[in-house]
Amino acid sequence: MKCKEIIKYLEEWAPKAVAWERDNVGLQVGTDERQLKNIMVSLDLNINVIEEAKKKNCNLIITHHPLLFNSLNKIDTQTDTTSKLIEKLIKNNITLYSAHTNLDFTKHGVSFQLAKRIKLQNINFLTHLSEHQVKLAVFVPEENVDAVAAAIHSAGGGIIGEYSHCSFRLRGTGTFKGSDASNPYVGKKGRLEKVKEIRLEVLIDTWKLSSVTAAMKQAHPYEEVAYDLYPLKNENVNYGAGAIGELETAISKKEFLDHISKTLRIKNFRYSNSKSDKIKKVAVCGGSCSNLLNVAVKQGADAFVTADIKYHTFQEAESKILLIDAGHYETEIHSLDEVQKRLKYFLKKDYNSKVYKYKGSTNPVIFYNN
Numbered sequence: 465m466k467c468k469e470i471i472k473y474l475e476e477w478a479p480k481a482v483a484w485e486r487d488n489v490g491l492q493v494g495t496d497e498r499q500l501k502n503i504m505v506s507l508d509l510n511i512n513v514i515e516e517a518k519k520k521n522c523n524l525i526i527t528h529h530p531l532l533f534n535s536l537n538k539i540d541t542q543t544d545t546t547s548k549l550i551e552k553l554i555k556n557n558i559t560l561y562s563a564h565t566n567l568d569f570t571k572h573g574v575s576f577q578l579a580k581r582i583k584l585q586n587i588n589f590l591t592h593l594s595e596h597q598v599k600l601a602v603f604v605p606e607e608n609v610d611a612v613a614a615a616i617h618s619a620g621g622g623i624i625g626e627y628s629h630c631s632f633r634l635r636g637t638g639t640f641k642g643s644d645a646s647n648p649y650v651g652k653k654g655r656l657e658k659v660k661e662i663r664l665e666v667l668i669d670t671w672k673l674s675s676v677t678a679a680m681k682q683a684h685p686y687e688e689v690a691y692d693l694y695p696l697k698n699e700n701v702n703y704g705a706g707a708i709g710e711l712e713t714a715i716s717k718k719e720f721l722d723h724i725s726k727t728l729r730i731k732n733f734r735y736s737n738s739k740s741d742k743i744k745k746v747a748v749c750g751g752s753c754s755n756l757l758n759v760a761v762k763q764g765a766d767a768f769v770t771a772d773i774k775y776h777t778f779q780e781a782e783s784k785i786l787l788i789d790a791g792h793y794e795t796e797i798h799s800l801d802e803v804q805k806r807l808k809y810f811l812k813k814d815y816n817s818k819v820y821k822y823k824g825s826t827n828p829v830i831f832y833n834n
Contacts, residue, residue, distance in 0.1 A: 465499070465500045465815055465817065466496065466497055466498065466499055466500060467494075467495070467496045467497070467498045467499075467500050467523075467524050467559050467561070468496035468497060469500075470500060470503065470524060470526075470807065470810070471490075471491070471496055471561055473806075473807075473810050474526070474561075474563060474803075474806075474807075475563075475566075477570060477572075477806065478563050478566040478567045478569075478570040478573060479566060479570075479669070479671050480566050480671070481566075481596065481669070481670060481671035482565075482566050482569045482570065482593060482596060482703045483564065483565040483566040483569070484564075484565040487530070487533075487564050487565045487566075488530045488532055488533050488562075488564075489530065489562055489563060489564045489565065489566050490561065490562065491559070491560075491561055492527075492530060492531050492532050492560040492561060492562050493531065493532075493550055493553045493554065493558075493559065493560040494553060494554070494557075494558060494559030494560060495559060496559060496561075498523060498524070498557070498559050499523075500523065500524055500815075500817050501521050501522060501523045501524075501817065502520055502521050502522040502523070502524075502817050502818045502819070502820065503522055503524045503525075503526060503807060503817065503818070503819045503820065504516065504517040504520060504522040504524070504525045504526070504820050504821075504822060505525075505526045505527075505800050505803050505804050505807070505819065505820070505821050505822065506525065506526075506527050506528075506800070506821070506822035506826060507527065507528045507529060507793065507796060507797055507800060507822075507826050507827075508527055508528070508529045508826035509525065509527050509529075509531045509549060509560065509826075510549070510826055511548070511549065511552065512822075512824055512826075513525065513527075513822050513824075513826065514549065514552050514553065514556070514558065516820075516822060516823065516824070517558060517820075518556055518558075520818070520820050522558070522820060523556075523557055523558050523559060524558070524559050524561065525553075525558055525559070525560050525561070526561050526562070526563065526803065526807075527560065527561075527562045528562065528563065528564060528567060528574070528796060528799065528800070529562065529564060530562040530564055531546060531549060531550075531560060531562065532546070539551075563803075567799060567803075568705065568750065568751065569593060569703050569704060569705055570702075570703055571589075571702060571703070571704075572802060573799060573802075574750035574751065574795075574796050574799040575589075575590070575705070575706050575707040575748055575749050575750050576707050577750075577798045577799045577801065577802050578707065578748045578749075578750045578769070578795050578796075578798060578799075579707040579708075579709050579746075579748050580798075581727055581728065581798045582723065582724060582727045582728065582746070582748065582769065583711065583712070583723075583727065584707075584708075584709030584710060584711065584746055584748070585709055585710050585711070585712060586709050586710055587707050587708070587709040588707065588708060588709070589701075589703075589704030589705065589706065589707060589708070590704065590705060590706030590707055590708045590747050590748075590749065590756055590759055590760060590763065591704055591705050591706060591756065591759050592699035592700055592701060592703070592704040593699070593700045593703045593704050593705070594696075594697050594698060594699050594700060595695070595696070595697055596669060596670050596671075596700050596703065597667055597668065597669055597670065597696045597698070597700055598667075598668050598670060598673060598693050598694060598695055598696060599665060599666070599667055599668070599693070599694040599696055600616070600621065600665065600666045600667075600668050600676065600677070600680070600691060600692075600693055601663055601664070601665045601691060601692045601693075601694070602663075602664050602680060602684070602689065602690070602691035602692075603636075603638050603661045603662070603663055603664075603690045603691065604661060604662050604664055604684060605649075605650065605659055605660070605661055605662075605685060605686075606635070606660050606661065606662055608683075608684070608685050609633065609662040609664055611683050612664065612680060612683045612684050613629075613631055613664055613666075614683070615679040615680055615682060615683035616631075616664075616666050616676055616679060616680050616683075617629045617631075617666075618679065619672065619675045619676040619678070619679035619680075620668070620669070620672040620675065620676060621666045621667070621668045621672065621676040621680075622666045622667060622668075623667075623669075623702065624667060624701060624702075625701040625702060630666070630667065631664055631665060631666045632664075632665040632666075633662050633663070633664055633665075634662065634663040634665075635660065635661075635662060635663075636660075636661055636662075636663055637658055637659070637660060637661065638658070638659045638660075638661040638690070639656065639657065639658050639659075640656075640657055640659075641654070641655065641656045641657065642654065642655075642657075646687065647687050648687065649685045649686050649687065667696075669700075669702070673693075677691075705749065705753070705756060706747060706748060706749035706753055706756050706759070706760070706770075707747070707748050707749070708745070708746070708747045708748070708760070708763055708765060709745075709746060710744055710745050710746070711743065711744055711745075711746060713744075714742045714743065714744040715742070715743055715744075716741050716742065716743070717738060717740075717741050717742075717743060717786060719743075720743040720746075720767060720786070721735065721788075724769065724788060724790060728790055728794050728795070729794075730790060730791060730794050731831075732831045733788060733789060733790045733791060733794075734773065734778070734788070734789040735786060735787060735788045735789070736778045736781045736782050736785075736786065736787040736788075737782050737783065737786075738766070738767065738783075738784075738785055738786030738787075739783050739784060739785065740766055740786075742766065743766045743767050743786060744766055745763075745764055745765050745766050745767075746765055746766065746767045746768075746769065747759075747760035747763060747765035747767070747768045747769070748768070748769045748770065748795070749768075749769075749770045749795075750770075750771070750795040750796040750799065751770070751771055751772070751792055751795060751796050752770070752771060752772035752792065753770040753771070754770065754772065754773050754774065754777045756768075756770070757777060757780065757781060757785070757787065760785060761784050761785050765785060766785065766786060767785060767786035767787075767788060768781075768785055768786070768787050768788065769788045769790050769795065770787075770788070770789065770790070770795065771789055771790060771791050771792040771794070771795050772789070772792055773787065773789040791827075791829065792829075793825075793826070793827035793828075793829065794827075797827075800821050800822075801821070804819050804820075804821050807819040
């Protein structure tokens with residue numbers, strides 16, 4: 465197996481197309497054509513991660529945070545830390561891949577794992593992404609509609625939430641008149657034909673569009689396929705930012721703060737006052753998500769757990785919601801368990817490769833205790 469097969473599998477879950485447009489996700493260093501040995505997953509990359517990968521015979525490292533986020537003006541292996549890491553990866557034939565905001569925005573990704581970690585139920589996105597879908601409407605002879613629909617669905621079209629093979633079908637009459645150079649599937653060239661057709665409508669994620677339309681055309685009997693593509697602005701139920709859910713029972717603010725400390729295994733965190741002493745509905749977002757504060761308030765959350773919160777954001781939250789800064793590393797690290805679990809499942813049937821999670825901590829933040 466090559467590294468690119470692992471990458472393809474990951475991107476079926478967390479597609480690059482949903483990442484923040486200014487993010488740098490995907491292959492960072494090396495080649496995806498490399499024959500896979502073992503895999504190391506880590507939140508960040510540092511020299512210790514590479515050394516542990518070498519000991520475990522890993523030639524693919526998958527991180528959440530990209531090593532290369534900003535453009536490099538030079539590769540200075542004498543003084544620059546990033547350059548030194550690049551050199552180390554190349555010399556040891558290790559491929560580096562990062563799934564960052566695409567993992568943040570996917571179902572069961574970073575925020576969903578944070579929500580599960582603090583034992584929320586009925587978890588959904590805090591807010592959904594939009595403008596990542598198109599509607600395909602194609603006109604097919606009645607007797608061929610099932611075959612065309614099957615091709616579209618096999619290529620990834622028609623997925624809405626937990627449902628696949630979603631479509632809408634409407635009967636009608638199609639007309640056409642072929643030129644002398646045509647080769648019509650129905651009727652004769654040069655004659656106006658009327659055919660009973662089905663208007664088949666399917667929702668498609670934009671990054672699947674080329675493969676879906678190619679499969680549709682391959683299965684369609686017509687020489688010239690009539691179809692329409694409609695860009696959509698509706699919410700994508702499959703991708704979004706943050707997560708929201710409920711505790712099994714309402715608890716006091718003090719109990720909830722203790723609950724956060726225990727479930728996230730943290731002793732120090734910042735929080736604001738809240739309007740209510742009872743916490744039931746909770747919004748979360750792994751990493752820096754202060755921009756979703758008002759969304760959490762509008763959704764009726766009693767508390768919002770995220771990281772990297774500024775002073776004035778705490779001021780804004782006072783009397784509105786219990787706002788908790790649980791730490792960037794601390795709110796994202798739990799997603800590695802899900803990445804590791806999925807990769808192990810993918811590999812367990814036919815391959816002997818192992819998936820390791822970095823045992824140390826890559827957290828650059830240290831708390832001082834006097």
